[in-house]
Amino acid sequence: MIKRSDFPKNFVFGTATAAYQIEGAANEDGKGPSIWDIFSHTPGKIMTGENGDVACDHYHRFKEDVQLMKEIGLDAYRFSISWPRVMPDGKNINQKGVDFYNRLVDELLEHDITPFITLYHWDLPYALYEKGGWLNSDIAMYFRAYATFMFNELGDRVKHWITLNEPWCSSFLGYFTGEHAPGHKNLQEAIVAAHNLLRSHGHAVQSFREEVKDGTIGLTNVVMKVEPGDSRPESFLAASLVDKFVNAWFHDPVVFGKYPEEAVKVYQERGLQVMENDMDIISTPIDFFGVNYYTRTLVVFDTTNPLGFSYVQGDLPKTEMGWEIYPQGLFDMLVTLKERYRLPLYITENGMAGPDKIENGKVKDTYRIEYLEKHFEKALEAINAGVNLKGYFIWSLMDNFEWAYGYSKRFGIIYVDYNTQKRILKDSAYWLKDFLIS
Numbered sequence: 001m002i003k004r005s006d007f008p009k010n011f012v013f014g015t016a017t018a019a020y021q022i023e024g025a026a027n028e029d030g031k032g033p034s035i036w037d038i039f040s041h042t043p044g045k046i047m048t049g050e051n052g053d054v055a056c057d058h059y060h061r062f063k064e065d066v067q068l069m070k071e072i073g074l075d076a077y078r079f080s081i082s083w084p085r086v087m088p089d090g091k092n093i094n095q096k097g098v099d100f101y102n103r104l105v106d107e108l109l110e111h112d113i114t115p116f117i118t119l120y121h122w123d124l125p126y127a128l129y130e131k132g133g134w135l136n137s138d139i140a141m142y143f144r145a146y147a148t149f150m151f152n153e154l155g156d157r158v159k160h161w162i163t164l165n166e167p168w169c170s171s172f173l174g175y176f177t178g179e180h181a182p183g184h185k186n187l188q189e190a191i192v193a194a195h196n197l198l199r200s201h202g203h204a205v206q207s208f209r210e211e212v213k214d215g216t217i218g219l220t221n222v223v224m225k226v227e228p229g230d231s232r233p234e235s236f237l238a239a240s241l242v243d244k245f246v247n248a249w250f251h252d253p254v255v256f257g258k259y260p261e262e263a264v265k266v267y268q269e270r271g272l273q274v275m276e277n278d279m280d281i282i283s284t285p286i287d288f289f290g291v292n293y294y295t296r297t298l299v300v301f302d303t304t305n306p307l308g309f310s311y312v313q314g315d316l317p318k319t320e321m322g323w324e325i326y327p328q329g330l331f332d333m334l335v336t337l338k339e340r341y342r343l344p345l346y347i348t349e350n351g352m353a354g355p356d357k358i359e360n361g362k363v364k365d366t367y368r369i370e371y372l373e374k375h376f377e378k379a380l381e382a383i384n385a386g387v388n389l390k391g392y393f394i395w396s397l398m399d400n401f402e403w404a405y406g407y408s409k410r411f412g413i414i415y416v417d418y419n420t421q422k423r424i425l426k427d428s429a430y431w432l433k434d435f436l437i438s
């Protein structure tokens with residue numbers, strides 16, 4: 001049985017959350033609307049018709065939540081800052097919003113929990129969306145100013161920063177499939193948004209080097225293990241191409257200063273415009289990649305689809321999200337990332353949505369314990385294979401607003417009763433507590 005002491009001494013175990021998914025207080029103390037506030041209030045966008053107005057009420061309950069993290073024995077906590085809470089119009093400061101994050105950071109430090117901050121986890125100030133949002137190249141300057149302000153405000157106490165959470169999701173789910181805010185369905189917009197997201201990332205890293213000299217900064221991507229869904233050679237080709245679009249497209253430019261060749265041609269015909277010195281900014285050196293790993297993606301050759309491929313369902317056991325449980329993919333991707341980019345890595349998200357039910361005041365989420373155990377084992381295997389893996393953040397600390405699924409998907413190791421806001425440690429939290437002292 002795997003033990004915490006099998007991991008390197010300074011390896012950090014933590015949990016991850018995001019502002020819009022847990023804070024609530026959506027219109028309180030001067031916070032401005034984000035694109036997710038508007039999207040979640042737009043009929044038909046959220047499967048359950050719910051929104052993040054209250055969520056887990058973390059804005060008011062953060063002391064209790066930090067106490068629970070301490071009780072479990074977490075080393076670290078990854079959370080995001082709501083840009084429109086600190087800058088309601090995307091530019092001018094709302095001191096009450098800033099004060100909340102100062103209080104949260106101080107509470108974490110008082111409990112010996114290391115804060116890891118994500119600057120952007122999808123909740124763009126709506127005021128900036130009205131100026132074009134990620135489609136307007138000026139967004140990089142707004143993001144740089146926001147990042148610089150936060151580095152100055154919290155950089156004396158917070159030494160680990162992530163610029164963006166999953167630019168692939170922000171651009172392709174937000175601007176191509178339309179499943180996420182702002183709900184556009186335009187491939188050209190998705191490509192432009194992705195480029196501006198990466199430019200914004202690069203500008204924030206440049207500022208960080210001036211403002212927080214003893215800190216580390218990285219980029220978190222969703223990392224999908226893309227495999228062929230059948231044995232046709234064309235499907236192997238399709239899988240390798242999809243891997244370029246979803247994985248390499250958001251890693252290569254940050255390290256090599258160039259987009260993957262095979263994909264550039266496709267995108268240049270669809271509106272990608274790279275200006276002079278964009279790639280130099282995007283490839284400003286970072287200290288680590290954050291890896292959000294959940295499952296594999298199966299792809300088959302498909303001429304009926306204009307892009308030449310389609311996704312297929314695999315036959316492995318699945319979580320409540322319909323995602324296959326595939327721990328081997330975590331090992332494979334950690335090794336792939338290490339060999340290609342030679343950067344330290346953090347698993348910034350891994351976890352599962354389960355059919356969590358309260359029975360006699362307990363949640364017997366044995367399936368989540370097994371899921372975490374298997375993925376912990378693969379992470380350790382990767383470390384022993386030479387991957388410089390520095391930490392592992394479970395998604396998530398507590399059940400929360402699961403974007404287009406509303407509150408119907410529970411990822412937490414802590415159960416949230418949304419009627420009473422009562423927090424109940426699931427069996428997986430007790431298992432983790434024991435693991436962390438093993």
Ligand SMILES: OC[C@@H]1[C@@H](O)[C@H](O)[C@@H](O)c2[nH]c(CCc3ccccc3)c[n+]21
Nearest residue numbers: 018165166169222292294349395402411
């Ligand atoms: O869905 C669970 C979590 C979200 O709650 C987080 O906010 C977000 O960072 C996050 N990203 C992913 C992976 C996204 C993804 C999976 C499979 C296919 C496409 C995208 C899963 N999650």
